[in-house]
């Protein structure tokens with residue numbers, strides 16, 4: 517896959533503060549990346565560097581092969597951005613708002629209705645002033661604005677904060693569709709649980725530095741956190757061999773097993789399926805991995 521965004525040793529200083537430190541990574545076409553980190557970790561700074569709104573103090577940022585701060589305007593036209601807090605002119609209608617941004621971006625507005633439909637804003641709502649919109653509707657309008665010009669790279673800062681579960685699902689369906697079309701989607705978020713099944717790759721940042729970067733599977737392999745195996749025996753009581761099992765209040769047996777021992781233990785446990793009433797396997801979550809990599813930082 518071709519790289520759409522490339523950071524090489526990019527650092528950004530504000531006086532004594534190093535908002536990003538020696539950041540290097542490449543994002544590919546059709547990849548959905550979760551950018552996660554505590555408040556102040558440097559996520560927004562990274563997004564601003566990719567947008568060309570700020571320039572790195574040292575190192576380089578390339579978007580579609582160009583410096584986004586000085587390069588061709590055509591490159592910036594292919595970038596879509598949804599800021600963390602969207603604020604629109606309250607007296608303009610949704611339609612007027614979108615037309616305004618389309619003019620700024622110098623893109624055609626001929627497909628406006630299609631865009632509204634894509635983000636789930638009814639034509640009737642598009643003709644109403646933004647001040648009458650709910651938080652979810654404003655977020656949808658923000659997303660429609662970010663989608664102007666069919667971006668090849670979409671940078672979304674906390675896109676689902678304040679959205680109800682139905683809107684979130686809707687939003688992620690759209691992301692899946694864009695991914696299929698080859699768009700690079702970078703989502704900066706604190707909502708680790710909802711990102712778990714949606715991001716192809718996770719980049720964890722802490723105090724301006726990248727501390728982990730990979731698919732969930734790759735991060736699990738690196739972290740070597742145990743998998744939890746939980747069983748309910750058919751006879752209710754009884755015990756199992758092969759690991760250090762503990763009994764839960766509900767009468768289940770649970771063991772935390774190292775990645776290299778997982779398959780062997782499962783083989784043993786399922787050797788006689790008639791003994792089992794239930795079996796559950798819980799892999800480390802993104803929350804667990806995030807905590808693991810951050811803790812690693814503290815002990816360094």
Ligand SMILES: Nc1ncnc2c1ncn2[C@@H]1O[C@H](COP(=O)(O)OP(=O)(O)OP(=O)(O)O)[C@@H](O)[C@H]1O
Pocket residue numbers: 530533534535553554555556557558559560561562
């Ligand atoms: N314009 C600026 N001037 C001075 N310091 C800044 C500026 N922008 C960001 N910083 C500092 O750089 C660091 C990284 O900030 P950034 O906004 O990138 O973090 P973030 O990960 O996006 O945080 P949040 O999740 O709270 O949005 C912080 O210490 C912040 O105070």
